[in-house]
Amino acid sequence: MTTTGAWTALSVRHDATSAVRHVAIDNPPLGVLNQIVRRELGDFFLNAQEERRVRCVVFGSGERNFCAGADLREYAMRFDADVARVHVANAHRMVLALVELDTPSIASIRGACMGGGLELAMGCSYRIAAQSATLALPEVNRGAWPGTGGTVLMARLLGPSLTKRLLFTGETLDASTARDMGLVDEVVGDDVLEARTQALAAQIAAQPRTSIQTMARLVDRDFRSLFRAHLQYEAECFVQAYQLPAAREGYEAFFEKRTPRWQQV
Numbered sequence: 001m002t003t004t005g006a007w008t009a010l011s012v013r014h015d016a017t018s019a020v021r022h023v024a025i026d027n028p029p030l031g032v033l034n035q036i037v038r039r040e041l042g043d044f045f046l047n048a049q050e051e052r053r054v055r056c057v058v059f060g061s062g063e064r065n066f067c068a069g070a071d072l073r074e075y076a077m078r079f080d081a082d083v084a085r086v087h088v089a090n091a092h093r094m095v096l097a098l099v100e101l102d103t104p105s106i107a108s109i110r111g112a113c114m115g116g117g118l119e120l121a122m123g124c125s126y127r128i129a130a131q132s133a134t135l136a137l138p139e140v141n142r143g144a145w146p147g148t149g150g151t152v153l154m155a156r157l158l159g160p161s162l163t164k165r166l167l168f169t170g171e172t173l174d175a176s177t178a179r180d181m182g183l184v185d186e187v188v189g190d191d192v193l194e195a196r197t198q199a200l201a202a203q204i205a206a207q208p209r210t211s212i213q214t215m216a217r218l219v220d221r222d223f224r225s226l227f228r229a230h231l232q233y234e235a236e237c238f239v240q241a242y243q244l245p246a247a248r249e250g251y252e253a254f255f256e257k258r259t260p261r262w263q264q265v
Contacts, residue, residue: 067117
């Protein structure tokens with residue numbers, strides 16, 4: 001294996017003889033998303049779009065998790081509207097680069113796949129989960145909501161009614177339930193996750209690059225236009241959300257290890 005790029009928050013590698021590029025969040029112990037991780041992931045996806053030898057991207061898991069969600073230590077910074085605007089722009093740059101990536105992407109999910117981590121997985125072309133995986137968009141429990149395109153990414157996979165249920169409750173799903181709903185495409189044993197992902201990636205990478213990329217654009221053409229427009233609207237909603245009492249109550253309750261008192265908001 002060879003490591004590529006000067007990444008500080010990502011693990012990036014490829015086989016010397018392979019057209020498959022591997023990326024995983026390298027931010028132990030939980031693999032949470034902070035602004036550095038988001039910026040580097042955006043850079044990675046934009047670079048992958050331009051690299052002719054890369055024919056498939058595997059978005060893998062760290063030692064314990066795919067991604068446990070946002071770094072809540074950055075949460076309170078967003079009570080400043082200017083900071084919230086910078087944060088959401090960085091997140092949207094990242095997810096848009098993934099959704100508009102013509103190179104096929106496979107999310108290989110182990111452990112926690114929560115919040116922004118699930119948004120990233122949903123932005124990939126295909127999702128394979130280990131039996132141990134748990135998945136959720138739990139932001140409502142913090143007085144917020146998924147701010148990286150997750151509402152429409154989930155609705156695209158599940159339809160509006162089931163999406164609303166999961167968003168409104170913040171329910172955590174095991175891998176088999178997520179597969180049955182259509183949130184992930186395959187569930188395999190933890191011990192074969194990497195082998196199964198690599199086999200599919202190799203199968204895709206063996207196909208003609210121009211054909212694969214054209215088909216990706218054709219399948220996703222309408223959704224990409226919709227997604228860009230959605231992110232523009234979502235950005236303003238995101239800034240406003242962190243100026244409301246619910247976000248502050250959710251933040252304080254989390255760090256005070258108590259149940260939020262939503263009746264106040």
